[in-house]
Amino acid sequence: MTYARKLLAVGSALLLCGTVCACGYEDDNPQAVRVVARAFLDAYAARDAATICRVITPPLATTFAASAGTCEHHIAATFPSRAEAVTFGRLEMSEEHARLYVRGEPIRFIGMIKLASLWRVSESWMLR
Amino acid sequence: MLAPLLGVLVLRAPLINALPNNDTWFYSGYGWALAHHIEIFGWFYYADRFTATLPIALSTGALGPVAGYLVLRCLLLVGTGGVLYICARRFTSRFVAATGVCLLAMNPFYMRLVLWDYTTFIALPCTIAGAAVWYLGTRRTAMLITAIVSGALLGAAIYANPLSGLVLPALFAVETVAACREGRRAVVLLLTRALAALLGALLVFVAGYLGYRAYLGSFPIANMYKATLDFLRSNNQLAAPFQHPPGVWLKTEPRIYGPVLVCVGIVVVLGRSLLQNTPRSRVALFALAYTAVFWLYRFTITSSVIETWWAYSMTAATSAFALPAILDELVGRSRSRERLVLAAALVATGGADLLVRSDHNIALSVFNYLRTHPYPLLLLLIACCSAALASALVRRAGIRITALVAFLALVAVLTLTPAGYVGTGQTGEFSPYGEAEVDGYQAAYDMTRLIASRDRPQSRVLLWDSLYGLAAISWANLPHQDGGIENVEAPIAITQLTPAEIELLLYPTTTRVLVLSQSTTELASTVPSLRRIGLRPRIEVAGAWADGALYYAVIDLGKPK
Numbered sequence: 001m002t003y004a005r006k007l008l009a010v011g012s013a014l015l016l017c018g019t020v021c022a023c024g025y026e027d028d029n030p031q032a033v034r035v036v037a038r039a040f041l042d043a044y045a046a047r048d049a050a051t052i053c054r055v056i057t058p059p060l061a062t063t064f065a066a067s068a069g070t071c072e073h074h075i076a077a078t079f080p081s082r083a084e085a086v087t088f089g090r091l092e093m094s095e096e097h098a099r100l101y102v103r104g105e106p107i108r109f110i111g112m113i114k115l116a117s118l119w120r121v122s123e124s125w126m127l128r
Numbered sequence: 129m130l131a132p133l134l135g136v137l138v139l140r141a142p143l144i145n146a147l148p149n150n151d152t153w154f155y156s157g158y159g160w161a162l163a164h165h166i167e168i169f170g171w172f173y174y175a176d177r178f179t180a181t182l183p184i185a186l187s188t189g190a191l192g193p194v195a196g197y198l199v200l201r202c203l204l205l206v207g208t209g210g211v212l213y214i215c216a217r218r219f220t221s222r223f224v225a226a227t228g229v230c231l232l233a234m235n236p237f238y239m240r241l242v243l244w245d246y247t248t249f250i251a252l253p254c255t256i257a258g259a260a261v262w263y264l265g266t267r268r269t270a271m272l273i274t275a276i277v278s279g280a281l282l283g284a285a286i287y288a289n290p291l292s293g294l295v296l297p298a299l300f301a302v303e304t305v306a307a308c309r310e311g312r313r314a315v316v317l318l319l320t321r322a323l324a325a326l327l328g329a330l331l332v333f334v335a336g337y338l339g340y341r342a343y344l345g346s347f348p349i350a351n352m353y354k355a356t357l358d359f360l361r362s363n364n365q366l367a368a369p370f371q372h373p374p375g376v377w378l379k380t381e382p383r384i385y386g387p388v389l390v391c392v393g394i395v396v397v398l399g400r401s402l403l404q405n406t407p408r409s410r411v412a413l414f415a416l417a418y419t420a421v422f423w424l425y426r427f428t429i430t431s432s433v434i435e436t437w438w439a440y441s442m443t444a445a446t447s448a449f450a451l452p453a454i455l456d457e458l459v460g461r462s463r464s465r466e467r468l469v470l471a472a473a474l475v476a477t478g479g480a481d482l483l484v485r486s487d488h489n490i491a492l493s494v495f496n497y498l499r500t501h502p503y504p505l506l507l508l509l510i511a512c513c514s515a516a517l518a519s520a521l522v523r524r525a526g527i528r529i530t531a532l533v534a535f536l537a538l539v540a541v542l543t544l545t546p547a548g549y550v551g552t553g554q555t556g557e558f559s560p561y562g563e564a565e566v567d568g569y570q571a572a573y574d575m576t577r578l579i580a581s582r583d584r585p586q587s588r589v590l591l592w593d594s595l596y597g598l599a600a601i602s603w604a605n606l607p608h609q610d611g612g613i614e615n616v617e618a619p620i621a622i623t624q625l626t627p628a629e630i631e632l633l634l635y636p637t638t639t640r641v642l643v644l645s646q647s648t649t650e651l652a653s654t655v656p657s658l659r660r661i662g663l664r665p666r667i668e669v670a671g672a673w674a675d676g677a678l679y680y681a682v683i684d685l686g687k688p689k
Contacts, residue, residue, distance in 0.1 A: 027167055028167065028586055029167065031586035032585030032586040034586070035586045036636050036637060038636075039636035051634075051636070054631055054634060054635060055635070055636060095170055095171060114170060115610075116609040117169050117170070117585075117606070117609050117610045117611060118610050118635060118637065119585070119637070
């Protein structure tokens, strides 16, 4: 057997292993995005500014704190007069970014960033 | 075969050296729970270092964490020693080659960098083996196959730790000069071999990708190098905080002079024969160039490769190739005393290692004195250079051998100096924790597997501990990446909860905590603390690891599902 054939054989074996194995692996990050987005919207419905400030990205929270003394004060001042029932639909995501769209609406979405190992809200029509 | 055992014995080296260091645990964690870590923490540059994580994953999968660790170290140490022996045999006798392998095993820089899970455990042996295999192909036979294998090994070293790339300028500078001196045909041959080496490195990359696919399923191949490229791009930002003024470490870090003195030894002992185009001179020049590249790199690019011991210890590769060349020259001058010279070399290094490592307090006092008194240090360096000079120039064999003993003993002593900067204050930077290291390593594996079995992105299990003592194992779950609730910069006892910790506990995806403590009272105090912030904690699992020295409990926070 020549070296080339040996290398080919080893390569094929590795390729087979790589393809066959790991069938049970499933990425649950999409569920995490949905959990955080739901908590974010539920907090608006419950007028829970602390939870909203907890799940948004730290730079956003700092910006809000700079404008109103604390992040919670800023968020409380922007609560809508009545809560809106929202159902999520399409999810676009990469390793570190996600956009969870409101069902049936191509423009409204909650944008999220994975910071360290937690998904945090970076963008939403609710944040003003 | 027995050289690593000899090294471990004379250095009194703990087989695992993980508890005093944080970074080593990242690679243990990725190796033990690759799919979990990538899903939760993503493609950090730690994950890109597949030539470190995959061997950990494979050896642990086959034999369990501790046995897998030990067998992997045996294979690496014996394999590297074997290849170095074959390389040295190209230009010297089997006794000199075997002595060279033993001296490498007795080098604390080398043993320390292999005996943990930080990337250097692959990077350093692969650098030495890669260069050794390269030099096996400088004869007409097997030129291409040795180049491919060498490229694969050097590639493995560079994938494990990009700093290992410093071997390339050293190796290829020496080889280019040698080829230019031989003529056009040699230059073409060198280019062909360099391309073959590149092919070897690519093959390792493909094998690594397929290995990761076996654990993760399909993923973009760019994930395997993107974070490393970002890491290299931000080199200045990352390296700058570790930089220390040369004026300080030149005076206070005697350990940095070990490889420099070996380089002095090469020049002094080999003299003009260094300029010949022989296998020995090429190997010796490579050894010289390798340490020189480190110093050049330190002063031309923002880096801390000399003052940080875990980076600078890579220069063990210099001693690996230099000492057989030096001994070959000295033995050649008095062939009748070959065994005496070699025995003297072994006794000098082994004796110095044993002496320093056995009487820790006296050694530390001497090292502290040297660190705070630059002139005695300077005198010691001059004495060492003089010994090298005497071993090369004096005609009387007795004096020459005595000078060699002094030279090697002084190099060994200096190499064992504890690092003053980001060090643990231990000779050779070996762990002071003894057998607790083995228990800690097993506990870290058990902890990682427990977390991996319950921790999901939408229902996280976060660690809660003080990061001190045995709880340092929690670095395997990346507490600095929200793998834990504690502030890694200023961890506090778990009897209290800081506002930042409460924020993480109340985060929507946090459903459980894994508490680690060496005290059951402290562990029990966590439940009332959680109740005080409005949670309804319920202990799911509790027990002890590390032979009963570390208690743990998985606590469900009782949040509505």
